[in-house]
Amino acid sequence: MTAIFEKPADNERQHLKALLVKGRVDGQPMTKILVDGGAAINIMPYAVYRKLGKGDQDLTKTDMMLKDFEGNVSPVKGAICVELTIGSKTLPTTFFVISGKGAYNLLLGRDWSHANCCIPSTMHHCLVQWVGDKIEIVPGDSSYVIASAEADTYERTRCISGEIWEKDFLKVADYKIPPIQAVGSDGEF
Secondary structure, eight states: OOOOOOOHHHHHHHOOOOOOOEEETTTTEEEEEOOOOTOOSEEEEEEHHHTTOGGGGGOOOOOOOOOOTTEEEEEEOOEEEEEEEEETTTHHHHHHEEOOOOSSSSEEHHHHHHHTEEEEEETTEEEEETTTTTEEEEOOOOTTOSSSOOOHHHHSSSSTTTTTOOTTTTOOOOOOOOOOTTTTSSSSO
């Protein structure tokens, strides 16, 4: 079976939405499931784990260590295997439970995408997954926004890449700190 992606119109692709979907965990409804092709594994925050009625006795102990964006290493609390349903497909899915909080309830990494035989598309804001020999398209959930900008800035920019912006557009704050300059470079960058 072949799946073909059509090029979306400019107004359909110029967004910064994360790919969030809805699903079920062991039969319980779950929202804010982030599909993240940059993550290798599946993550569940401990608060979500507890809301599912799970206790420490349900965790499989592991010596897995995770590194965050800043390079900080921390241990996971353990692992849990649950029945995860996305669209019409249910798959046993292992999550590593973390102490930290996220802007999501679950994070699905490449482990899930590959095991599920699906193609996440942030541009099309959907998942394409094979269910047997048929293709199912699971739409993204647009009711949540993980990252946002001020309304007037977001309306003006949509996607940051692919455009030429005035010099101060991405300026966050003026702390009067000189920019870091690479050794051997001359002038501003």
